[in-house]
Amino acid sequence: xxxxxxxxxxxxxxxxxxxxxxxxxxxxxxxxxxxxxxxxxxxxxxxxxxxxxxxxxxxxxxxxxxxxxxxxxxxxxxxxxxxxxxxxxxxxxxxxxxxxxxxxxxxxxxx
Numbered sequence: 403x404x405x406x407x408x409x410x411x412x413x414x415x416x417x418x419x420x421x422x423x424x425x426x427x428x429x430x431x432x433x434x435x436x437x438x439x440x441x442x443x444x445x446x447x448x449x450x451x452x453x454x455x456x457x458x459x460x461x462x463x464x465x466x467x468x469x470x471x472x473x474x475x476x477x478x479x480x481x482x483x484x485x486x487x488x489x490x491x492x493x494x495x496x497x498x499x500x501x502x503x504x505x506x507x508x509x510x511x512x513x
Contacts, residue, residue, distance in 0.1 A: 424480050432473040439466055 439462055446459050 421480060425477065428473060428476050428480070432469065435469060436466060439463070 442462065443459060446455065
């Protein structure tokens, strides 16, 4: 199943609410993580000076690059899936989704 084969869910308020909730959570966590990293770097530079920065102070910014990539990819997958996904469902709820439901069809995109 490609992104072009996905059902149009523009009129599905539950899918839209799920996508919005996921997007808000994703970018809020990203902002908090980057803010903490900025504050940590600022505190280290103030404490030891720019000359005495160690490898872990640089490595944290490499981690921020990977975290940025993960966040962008997570947002892209959520956008492609139109907010549908079974990651927040119990096993019983997954089994209860009928095969004709767009959420059931989305299974191939998310795995």
